[in-house]
Amino acid sequence: MKFFRPIFAAALSLVPVLADDKPKLPEGPGKATTEKVCGSCHGVGIFVNRRESREGWNGIIEDMIHRGMKGEDEEFGEVSDYLTQFLSKSTPGGKVNVNQGSAKAMVSALGIPEADATAIVKYRVANGKFNSLEDVLKVPGINAAALEKQKEKIDY
Known part of the structure; x- marks a missing residue:
């Protein structure tokens, strides 16, 4: 039974991360x-x-x-x-926090391939938070030019 406690504790620690991962609507009337x-x-x-x-x-x-x-x-x-x-054509698109967002959220907000988004998440888990676009561009194998075009949509 003691074997399962660390696994259970680890799983519970992911709950806030997964809950924050859901897309959210902007605050406002309506x-x-x-x-x-x-x-x-x-x-x-x-x-x-x-x-x-x-x-x-x-x-x-x-x-x-x-x-x-x-x-x-x-x-x-x-x-x-x-x-x-x-959410009109004149309002800027959604942003994604590369330190919290899922690969799916990055694909949606940034329009990058799933492989690039997955690589960003894996790199973040292994190496810690990103502080700038330069940090994100260190992820091996990603399309740097595509990310640079979307830099206004990236939060840290």
Whole structure:
């Protein structure tokens, strides 16, 4: 039984990291309604890095209503306003923290190959936190040019 205690303790230590890994919507009016209405069928990760115009978001909302999305007209309007304000084509894309984010989050936010994102995570686990883009570029085998193009989307 003593053998399992260290394993169990190690597994529990990962819970906060895994919980922080989920994509999050920006704070603002309408966030709770958007999470409620859209989150009843799928997580926000499906659209948190997407950028659309008001017409684009309204088209998606209309499509979701036809697919069975539940809510009141006022809620749909609030969701549209929220998405247009915080996830429009004019707002910057989501950022990812390379010291906390998963490979999947990096692929989504940075548009890099999964192999590069996995290499970043493995390097971080083995060598510790990154403090700058220069630190990330030390990861063997990654496409440095692709990361440099996305440097505005990287947090540390």
